Amino acid sequence: MKSTTGRSAIGLDFGTESVRAVVVSLTGRELGSAVVRYRRGQILDRLPGSSHRLPPNFALQDPRDWIDSAAAAVRIVMKAAQRAPEFVVGIGVDFTSCTMLPTKIDGTPLCEIPTLRGNPYAWPKLWKHHGAIAQTNRMNAVARQRKEPWLARYGGVIGLEWFFPKILETLAHAPRVYDAADVWLEGGDWFVWQLVGGDAKQLPRSTCQAGYKALWNAQTGYPPRAYLKAVHPDLADVVTDKMPGVLIPPGQRAGVLCETMARKLGLAAGTPVSAAIIDAHAGVPGAGVSEPGTLVMVLGTSSCHMLNATRETLVPGVAGVVKDGILPGFFGYETGKAAVGDAFAWYRELVGHRDFKRLDDAARKLPPGSEGVLCMDWFNGCRTPLMDGSLKGAITGLTLAHRAEHGYRAVLEASAFGLRWIVDLLRGGGVPVKKFVATGGLPHHNPLLVRIYADVLGEDIEVHPSTQGPALGAAILGALAAGSARTGFESTADAIEQMAGRARRQSRLVRPAMRNVKAYAPVYRKYRELAAEIAAT
């Protein structure tokens, strides 16, 4: 192995309100970390400089914020790291998704064109933008009607937050904006394109974003023209006319840093840049997980579970299976729950307890099954496996003897049952699931949740010590993009082990208690019956 003394990689983690930058040495030492908020944050009510209210369900961002906040964050961390720019071997970028935008052929966002600046549809739509309800329904109906074979890859349902429904929404409501767009692309891809520069024909699109959010797969590409035409005649040629670029897996080189952006960021021109990755998915390498069969759970307001497998198996209800979607060489599986930390916070608000500790203590003392209280936590719809945002939550089995803590524990248990359902589904479909790693902020704030997860699954859970997994994961991908000659890493697994292995070995292992595992078996069956009842109404 060559000496890599002093060499490091930069990870940029673009979130909903802010961007985080980290500088990490190739030996896994974090040399600097900084979070810089976006000046405009989320644009939810009014466009900047406008007094008109946005339509309901709108959630936009300003692409200037991405550049400005990233530049500020990189300058801060480079100063903290006390490294010359030449020691940075590569840059990785993770981004919320599907956050997407229309641009001109040179990459200029339409919202920066004065004649379009006042039109909300010219702005980047944030992942959580929910304006495309009718369009999502239309796309699903046409796909089902035509029995489109690629639909199985997405668990049989196109999501409301995905790429094509968001395009179709603009076509339907703002055809002038649609016509003015030369390029439709993901925010992460746009940022990487800005970093590396170059022609739109070569703009680097991530297989991760394309695979999970834009109905793309390595075998058959994007949905066929005939389908898109059936959805809307003017959408027929959107792929060939308005989606130029090349598809590159995360961890492979998208290009090298251009002069313009090198000056903005204070880095060296020519530094290799990885293709982008979805923020949650960056948590897999970030958690030190390179092996297939390990479910990495990012637990926050919602949850996202990622898993690599060596073979592709389509499992009904599993929304995304993408070749090279998370790490090169594997089939990446993504599943998730729409309300996790959000659901707990909502319940605590409902019961008027802001004293988390008291409620938590009382819930901890209850036996598995919450003395008969059973919850369905579809308070924000169901992501995996039913992919139905209209489904609602419920709390059942209630008697006058139950108190606030019974419902609280039942909400935690519902979260665990939902996870078990997903794991059963994957295993039943032939996808090996062998280990469990919990990351994100929630496992640290809520150890009872992890205890219940372990007991309901009957499996050990590693609670990863870091809460900044995605930014580290992005840095690892940046290092991979630099190539083994520069880093000395022999493989993807080696890079992950060198840069994130030590932290993973500091995980706290939560083991199931067999008495509780047994006690949960009949409660889980009741949960599944409740799910079937609610889904049927």
Place this chain on the structure above:
Amino acid sequence: MKSTTGRSAIGLDFGTESVRAVVVSLTGRELGSAVVRYRRGQILDRLPGSSHRLPPNFALQDPRDWIDSAAAAVRIVMKAAQRAPEFVVGIGVDFTSCTMLPTKIDGTPLCEIPTLRGNPYAWPKLWKHHGAIAQTNRMNAVARQRKEPWLARYGGVIGLEWFFPKILETLAHAPRVYDAADVWLEGGDWFVWQLVGGDAKQLPRSTCQAGYKALWNAQTGYPPRAYLKAVHPDLADVVTDKMPGVLIPPGQRAGVLCETMARKLGLAAGTPVSAAIIDAHAGVPGAGVSEPGTLVMVLGTSSCHMLNATRETLVPGVAGVVKDGILPGFFGYETGKAAVGDAFAWYRELVGHRDFKRLDDAARKLPPGSEGVLCMDWFNGCRTPLMDGSLKGAITGLTLAHRAEHGYRAVLEASAFGLRWIVDLLRGGGVPVKKFVATGGLPHHNPLLVRIYADVLGEDIEVHPSTQGPALGAAILGALAAGSARTGFESTADAIEQMAGRARRQSRLVRPAMRNVKAYAPVYRKYRELAAEIAAT
């Protein structure tokens, strides 16, 4: 009409914690009212003078308390009324039911016999005593197996709180007590027997208690020997051997006050005494209701709905139809809900809001249907129509956007939907339901509830101004027992009109809003679907 100047009647209303006495003039003026608590209250944990814990689900009372508290209350009200005892034309008694006890042949409660005093089964079991779960199941199973025809009269189900399961419980757990009992009888009947004295063969049993709680009906009497024998060989002859007495409808004379009790109460020996009535049922005359087709709802922690009809129709799910059960000359129907005020208090406790007004205000502003939140209020099981104490409550349709007030309104709406179900059932079975009178404390504390009841039923509701209906009802029955020669009342209806008509005419009328009536129709259908789902699991 003869002059009735100064004449009055006494009503005694025996509750769970205390007895209320009222003196009411024959013109309907309340001359005095007093509540005296029982010294021992409910006996829930330990027998008086004992350190042994009672078995779970036990709830007992001390018959000495009934005598002592009633004597104190009557002396207080007579003093307040400033009437000589001779002006009291009659005495009426209402009582919680089924509160029952075993006695010796002379009426001495077994719990007053030194050798039995330490045995919990020798004590009166309060209505809410729930020790007879296994025995209730046994009696229902045998009745269903034998296709007992009288079961239809009770909606197809024998209740956990009824007379025979409580006897069987003692036979099963304390055969020595069972053997020592010469007489099994209701607390109300025991108290009336104490008032009038006399031989056990003539002890006055109320058709009301017998009909609603002891499987008796005027046509075929108590359950047949063959059924009781099939339940338990030693129970075969309980009716002939251990249930002496004569059946007398409320409002008919059980006898006249004996010397002993006249001295205790400070009243005149020879004063006529009515047969007892269940406390809730006394609320019908107490509310000024004498006409058939008016549903009198006593709304408190639970609810009890009484209705008189001119014809007998057996309706599946309606627990009791008793000839002369409420008022002489009618078939009395009883239905009810097991958690009403209890359910609202429980929910308010759950959500940590002790500020009733704020929650009430917020719930009032929500539209019918609580923006999708739907509740099943079986938090204490389901009384009418499913008669199943094991059923549980649920709150469904929940999303992260819902707040505490949504669930609260949904609980109120569930209460209304449950009432509508009962009304639909009665009408569908051919029992006319034309008017609605709400009594008890709850309608005054919770006007939003009455508003929702009106909107869900699509009917006017009279909110009766008095919260002391049962005691007044008992007084009216006392006056009826005196006979028309002494009171001048031409009929039962005339007595009710004279003594309780004025108060009823002061009822507040709550009319339904047609827009809301329409809005509730589809929500009610969903409620019925939810009920079917929960009952099926």
